[in-house]
Amino acid sequence: MLQFSANLGFLWNDLPLPDAIQKAKDAGFVAVELHWPYTTPSADVKAALDETGLPCLGLNTQRGDVAGGDNGCAAIPGREAEARGYIDEALAYAREIGAPNVHVMAGFTDRSAEAKATFAQNLRYACAQAALTRRTILIEPLNSRDAKGYHIGTVPQAQEALTAVDLPNLKIMFDCYHLQIMQGDLANLFEGCRDHIGHVQFAAVPDRGEPDSGEVDYTQLLPELARLGWARPFGAEYKPRGAMEDGLGWMQSYR
Numbered sequence: 531m532l533q534f535s536a537n538l539g540f541l542w543n544d545l546p547l548p549d550a551i552q553k554a555k556d557a558g559f560v561a562v563e564l565h566w567p568y569t570t571p572s573a574d575v576k577a578a579l580d581e582t583g584l585p586c587l588g589l590n591t592q593r594g595d596v597a598g599g600d601n602g603c604a605a606i607p608g609r610e611a612e613a614r615g616y617i618d619e620a621l622a623y624a625r626e627i628g629a630p631n632v633h634v635m636a637g638f639t640d641r642s643a644e645a646k647a648t649f650a651q652n653l654r655y656a657c658a659q660a661a662l663t664r665r666t667i668l669i670e671p672l673n674s675r676d677a678k679g680y681h682i683g684t685v686p687q688a689q690e691a692l693t694a695v696d697l698p699n700l701k702i703m704f705d706c707y708h709l710q711i712m713q714g715d716l717a718n719l720f721e722g723c724r725d726h727i728g729h730v731q732f733a734a735v736p737d738r739g740e741p742d743s744g745e746v747d748y749t750q751l752l753p754e755l756a757r758l759g760w761a762r763p764f765g766a767e768y769k770p771r772g773a774m775e776d777g778l779g780w781m782q783s784y785r
């Protein structure tokens with residue numbers, strides 16, 4: 531049976547995080563993952579995780595000035611101190627709640643050599659800090675329709691960063707939603723970079739709703755990814771089309 535992690539950045543995101551963690555447990559998720567939990571004290575999240583027995587798989591570094599258009603800054607030359615501050619903050623929070631992964635947000639760049647070098651330097655810093663507590667750093671290709679100009683949009687671009695950094699605790703967040711839009715052929719794409727994947731997420735394409743319709747048949751794809759070796763929970767990172775609880779029927783297909 532496949533297992534799922536609830537991405538609380540999108541699921542039950544109208545509730546305080548401790549309540550959302552309880553909802554995820556009640557709905558049958560075996561783990562949760564967070565986007566930007568920083569306004570909730572980590573002790574409150576930890577208490578809810580302990581109470582439910584759910585692990586938290588990961589969280590993101592802060593994005594910077596979101597109203598001003600930022601989506602991270604780890605690949606933006608000149609903002610290294612800010613990027614490293616966000617990395618330190620995310621790793622501290624991850625330690626406090628026992629989360630194994632931190633997703634470092636790159637930001638919008640022109641993919642110049644300077645931007646690539648900045649990203650590599652900041653990722654080397656992140657990996658070194660993460661290694662002190664045996665944590666993994668993730669980078670995620672985002673599709674260019676939702677995040678035009680994001681520093682990495684494809685698996686080859688993520689792999690280029692992995693090669694530049696060359697550290698074992700840097701992995702790819704393989705988000706099927708983004709990668710179907712950017713590349714498609716998801717099972718082959720997954721197989722080609724299997725050893726470099728640190729987490730898998732999914733949602734319907736193109737509307738990013740519940741994974742029960744759209745152009746990807748997840749009832750076929752997810753078992754195939756499991757057959758190819760993915761044995762950890764799949765991250766349900768979708769935007770409910772209606773009431774959250776009304777949209778949970780997709781889970782029944784995997785029981």
Ligand SMILES: O=C(O)[C@@H](O)C(=O)CO
Nearest residue numbers: 565590633670705731767
């Ligand atoms: O796919 C996404 O958007 C996320 O996984 C994320 O963490 C922030 O962009």
Ligand SMILES: [Mg+2]
Nearest residue numbers: 670705731767
């Ligand atoms: Mg994602």
